[in-house]
Amino acid sequence: MPQLPGMLVGLGVTAKTFFKTVFPDGPTKPPAPSKGAHTVQYPHEKEAPPARARGVIALHHDNCTACMLCARECPDWCIYIEGHKELAPPRRAGGKPRQKNKLDRFDIDFALCMYCGICVDVCPFDALFWSPEFEFSEMKIADMLHDKGRLADWMHTVPEYPAYEAGAEVKIKKLPSPSS
Amino acid sequence: MTLAHFLAVNPPYWVETLTKIGIGLVAVLLPTGALVYLFLFKMMSFMQSRLGPMEAGPYGQLQLLAEFGKFLQKEDIFPSKADRFVFAAAPFVVLVSTFMLVLVLPAGPDTHFIDLNTGIYFAMAVSSISVIGILMAGWGSASKYSLLGGIRAAGQLIAYELPLVLSVVGVVIMAGTLNMKGIVAAQADFGVWFIIPQFLGFLIFLVAIQAELTQPPFDMPVAESELVTGYLTEYSGIRFLLFFIGEFATAAVFSAIGATLFLGGWTIPFVDANAEIMDYIGPLVLAGKMILIAFLIFWFRITYPRFREDQLQRLAWKFLIPLSLFNIVVTAIFKVVF
Numbered sequence: 001m002p003q004l005p006g007m008l009v010g011l012g013v014t015a016k017t018f019f020k021t022v023f024p025d026g027p028t029k030p031p032a033p034s035k036g037a038h039t040v041q042y043p044h045e046k047e048a049p050p051a052r053a054r055g056v057i058a059l060h061h062d063n064c065t066a067c068m069l070c071a072r073e074c075p076d077w078c079i080y081i082e083g084h085k086e087l088a089p090p091r092r093a094g095g096k097p098r099q100k101n102k103l104d105r106f107d108i109d110f111a112l113c114m115y116c117g118i119c120v121d122v123c124p125f126d127a128l129f130w131s132p133e134f135e136f137s138e139m140k141i142a143d144m145l146h147d148k149g150r151l152a153d154w155m156h157t158v159p160e161y162p163a164y165e166a167g168a169e170v171k172i173k174k175l176p177s178p179s180s
Numbered sequence: 181m182t183l184a185h186f187l188a189v190n191p192p193y194w195v196e197t198l199t200k201i202g203i204g205l206v207a208v209l210l211p212t213g214a215l216v217y218l219f220l221f222k223m224m225s226f227m228q229s230r231l232g233p234m235e236a237g238p239y240g241q242l243q244l245l246a247e248f249g250k251f252l253q254k255e256d257i258f259p260s261k262a263d264r265f266v267f268a269a270a271p272f273v274v275l276v277s278t279f280m281l282v283l284v285l286p287a288g289p290d291t292h293f294i295d296l297n298t299g300i301y302f303a304m305a306v307s308s309i310s311v312i313g314i315l316m317a318g319w320g321s322a323s324k325y326s327l328l329g330g331i332r333a334a335g336q337l338i339a340y341e342l343p344l345v346l347s348v349v350g351v352v353i354m355a356g357t358l359n360m361k362g363i364v365a366a367q368a369d370f371g372v373w374f375i376i377p378q379f380l381g382f383l384i385f386l387v388a389i390q391a392e393l394t395q396p397p398f399d400m401p402v403a404e405s406e407l408v409t410g411y412l413t414e415y416s417g418i419r420f421l422l423f424f425i426g427e428f429a430t431a432a433v434f435s436a437i438g439a440t441l442f443l444g445g446w447t448i449p450f451v452d453a454n455a456e457i458m459d460y461i462g463p464l465v466l467a468g469k470m471i472l473i474a475f476l477i478f479w480f481r482i483t484y485p486r487f488r489e490d491q492l493q494r495l496a497w498k499f500l501i502p503l504s505l506f507n508i509v510v511t512a513i514f515k516v517v518f
Contacts, residue, residue, distance in 0.1 A: 007484070014227040014483045021226040039230040 051159045053132040054115050056146075058154035059106055063127035066101040070119035070128060078112035079119060080105060108151060110136065111144035131157040200293060208282055211432040211467060212425060213244050218471070219478035220428070227482050251424075254417035259322050262414065266320035271415070271422035273313030278426050280306040281433040286361045288446050288462030289454045299360035300352065303437060304345050307392065310430065311337045314401070314411050317423070321414040329410020332489065333401035336391055339496040340398075344388035346504035350381040350511045351441045364445035373444040377514075380507045382442045384500055386473075389434045390480055391492070393427065397484035398492060431477060432470060439469035 023029065024036030040047040049055060066083030082105040087097040108119075120128045131154045138144055146154075191199075221243060225232030233240030258264060284299040286292040296302050311334050318330015351374050352358055355366035367373050375382050391398035402410040412423055439445065446462030487495070 010483045011479065014479065017229055018223065018227045021229050033226060033231055037226075037229055037231045041231065041234060 049132040049134065051132060051162075052130065053134075054117055054130050055132045055134040056110070056130075056136055056154050056157075057108055057113070057117075057120060057151065058129045058131045058158050059108075059148065059151035060127050060129065060155055061103055061106060061148060061152055063125045064103050064106065065125055065127075066103050066106075067124070069122050069124065073118050073122045075116060075118065076112045076114055078109040080107040080109070103148065106148045106151060107145050109145045111141050129155065129158040131155075132159070133157045204279060204282055204293065207285075208279060208429045208433070209425070211436070211470060212429040214467075214471070215432050215435075215474050215478070216428050217241065217244060219474060223475075223478060224482050248421065251417055251421035254420075256417040256419060257414075259414050261322040263320040263322065266316045267414075268419070270313050270317035270320055271419045271426065273316060274310045274426040275313075275422055275429075277306055277309035277313065278429045278433060280309070281430070281437070284360055285433070285436055285440065285466075286364060286445060287466045288459040289361075291446075291459045291462055292361065295361060296359065298358045300348055300363065300437075300441070301358050303360075304341075304348065307430075307434075308337065308341055310426070313426075317415070318411040321411070323414050325407045325409075325413045326411050329401045329403075329407045329413070332403075332407075333394060333411060336394065336398065336401060336492060339493055340388045340391035340500075343384050343496060343500035343504045344392060346501065346508060347381040347384040347388060348441060350378050350504075350507050353508065353511045353515050354378065360440055360445070364440060364447060367444045368447050373442060375442040378442060378507075378511070380503070381511075382438075384504050384507065385438055385442065386476060386480075387495075387500060389431075389438065390477060391496070393431050393434065393477070395431065395477060395481045397480070397487050399486055400489050400492060403486060431474060435473040435477065436466060436470040438473045439466060443469045443472070445469075 019027070021036040022031045022033050024032055034041065066081055068081055071077070071079040071081050081103070083101050083103050085099050086102045088100045090097050117130065120130055133154060136144075136146075217240075221232045221240065233243035236242040236246045258267060281303055283293045284296050284303050286295070286299075314333045314337070315330050318326045318328075318333070321327070351363060354370070354374055354377060355363040357363060357366065363374075370377075394401050400410075401407075402412060407413070412420060415423060446458060446466045448465055451458070
């Protein structure tokens with residue numbers, strides 16, 4: 001029976017985990033399984049997700065030019081964009097008015113979304129961001145469609161960029177801050 | 181145990197029978213619930229560093245009632261091509277085998293349902309009725325997963341019935357009787373419980389009941405990664421619940437049988453086994469020993485991954501059966517010599 005020592009080790013592993021869970025402060029202290037367990041009792045206590053966790057997608061709509069790249073790259077086709085062109089005042093006095101894309105509609109249907117993050121990746125103007133918020137379930141599936149305003153609300157929960165490594169400071173200026 | 185014994189009256193036959201049925205139900209369902217809550221819900225969770233059910237009642241103690249209510253509400257679905265009678269009857273066959281096992285379990289000098297002279301023989305015989313129920317479930321479901329699961333279960337239960345019976349034979353040789361109460365009395369006379377002289381037999385018994393109960397690591401009949409849930413695949417609602425109760429009630433009863441055979445049943449060392457008081461604390465002592473053996477069963481269940489089908493059969497036929505035969509020979513030699 002060459003397997004026998006390994007089997008006994010296996011029993012030891014489960015027994016050790018048991019005592020670690022039930023007696024997290026050592027066998028002399030009273031048992032406290034809710035402290036020893038690695039799990040979080042979710043509705044009662046909330047788990048803090050990592051700062052860059054992919055919870056929900058936020059829209060910074062000043063940056064959006066309605067270029068449709070995100071909608072076209074979306075594997076689930078769950079992004080709906082409508083826009084129109086309007087004239088903006090010229091940059092210099094006496095110049096020609098500029099043409100700008102104005103965003104009318106930007107909806108993400110989170111009932112279809114699979115949280116792949118491709119839209120965030122392809123956005124060339126940094127209009128889409130990941131937010132670590134995850135509590136946005138609804139009683140009706142139609143309410144899972146977040147419109148422009150609701151997507152913009154998520155921007156408050158988007159964390160700041162992590163600090164760059166020393167020596168890479170120059171690059172900071174090229175990226176707009178998500179809260180600007 | 182007679183009702184007259186407790187109430188000092190002589191009730192009519194039907195009252196006594198109904199009382200026995202009620203006590204039998206309690207004797208099966210109460211330990212089953214205790215085992216499922218203690219080990220399957222809580223110990224398993226702690227061994228996996230989680231808390232298990234916590235919402236229904238304090239520390240999830242009412243979780244079983246919640247599950248029971250959930251299963252009662254579910255639709256009782258029959259597959260369209262199922263053999264309806266066989267499909268419907270299968271869970272009851274399994275359950276009947278479990279309830280008949282309890283009949284011969286003594287829990288005190290006068291606390292027992294039937295005092296059979298061939299008690300352990302009867303127990304081993306009725307325990308194999310469950311194979312028929314499982315085969316019926318597998319065949320009646322008209323599903324290939326169920327059929328494969330049922331046939332695997334039949335092959336496994338038949339293979340492990342042999343080491344189970346042969347490991348019991350060692351105890352029977354030492355006790356010199358097939359009567360369960362006789363075996364308990366023999367252990368009291370012998371001085372030590374049979375787990376010490378029959379330690380090899382005890383180990384074989386543990387492995388064999390693990391396989392008899394189709395608990396992991398011997399759960400190929402319900403291997404969910406290969407066969408969905410084997411013979412349980414097509415069952416839903418109350419019939420699934422009956423199979424579930426059958427599985428864990430059998431675990432409780434086999435633990436109690438193991439406690440009777442190897443741990444001295446209802447007796448406590450240095451206390452007179454035939455004292456009047458043992459009728460009342462005997463069931464509690466037996467329950468305590470049962471939980472001890474069930475703890476081992478569930479500990480193995482939680483720790484080990486599933487065997488492969490051929491490894492399981494090889495373990496039974498090439499290792500356990502020769503070992504238990506060796507155990508019988510050695511026991512017989514010692515019995516004759518000393």
